Amino acid sequence: VIVVDDTQPSCRGAVEGRLGCPLEAFLAPAALRYVETERRSIGSKRTTALNLAKDCDVLVNWDDDDVYGVDRLRRQVEATKDVDATVLTPAEWRFEPTGDVMTLPWLPRAVASLDPHLLFGSELLDEAIASLALNLKNTRHLSYPDQSYDEDRVFLRHLKNLGLKCKRLPPGEPTYVHVKHLSAVANGPLTKLYAANLGLLASPVVFLPLFGALAAALGRLLRLASSSSSFTPS
Secondary structure, three states, X not given: OEEEEOOOOOOHHHHHHHHOOOHHHHOOHHHOEEEEOOOOOHHHHHHHHHHHOOOOOEEEOOOOOOEEOOOHHHHHHHXXXXXXXXXXXXXXXXXXXXXXXXXXXXXXXXXXXXXXXXXXXXXXXHHHHHHOEEEHHHHOOOOOOOOOOOHHHHHHHHHHHXXXXXXXXXXXXXXXXXXXXXXXXXXXXXXXXXXXXXXXXXXXXXXXXXXXXXXXXXXXXXXHHHHHHOOOOO
C-alpha cells in the first residue's frame, strides 16, 4: 500500500485514530509505504507513487471516494497481466451530497473494449480512468503531468499515443461505483445535465442511436471503397 499524504498537517494521526492502532500494526511494515510531503498537484503525487512501486508488477490507483467490489484487485491484476493498463467500467454513478443514484445496467458490454476518448470526450466512460491499473513492465518510466485536473486523462491519452494497450473491463466485472461530488468537481457534460434535472440526456442511451447511424454510414463507405478498388476497366 502506497500513500502519498500532502495534507497539512498530515492526516496519518486521524487515520490511526480511526483504526485504533498504528498503521504498522494494521499492515506489515514491508507492505506499507507512507510518504508525507508538502502540498503538491495530484499528478505529482501519482508520479511519486509510481516511482515508489519499483519492485511491484502492477500499480492500482484507488480513489478513496469510489466503491469497489471485494474482488477488484484480483480481477483487475489478472486482467492487467496481458496488457499495459486496465480500467473498470462504472455500472453506477452516485451523486453527492444528494445521494441520488444513476444505474446503467443496460450499458453494452462491447463498450468495454472501446477507447474512452471515442465517446466525444464526454464524462460518460472517461471517469473509469480513476480505476486505472498499470502493468509496470512498460510503464514504470512514465510520469503524470504536474496538474490536479485531468491529470489521469492526459496520462491515459499518453499511454495510447505511445501505442500501449489499455483494456476496459465490462460493467460489473468487478463492481465499480463512481461517486461524483457536485460541489467539489469541475462539472463535465454528464454532471451539468444531471444538475439541470435532465437525467435522460445525461444517460448514454441517448447516444446509442447516433452510434448506430455512424456505424451504418461507415459500413456504407467501406462497401463503396471495396467496390471501387475491385473494379478493373476492360
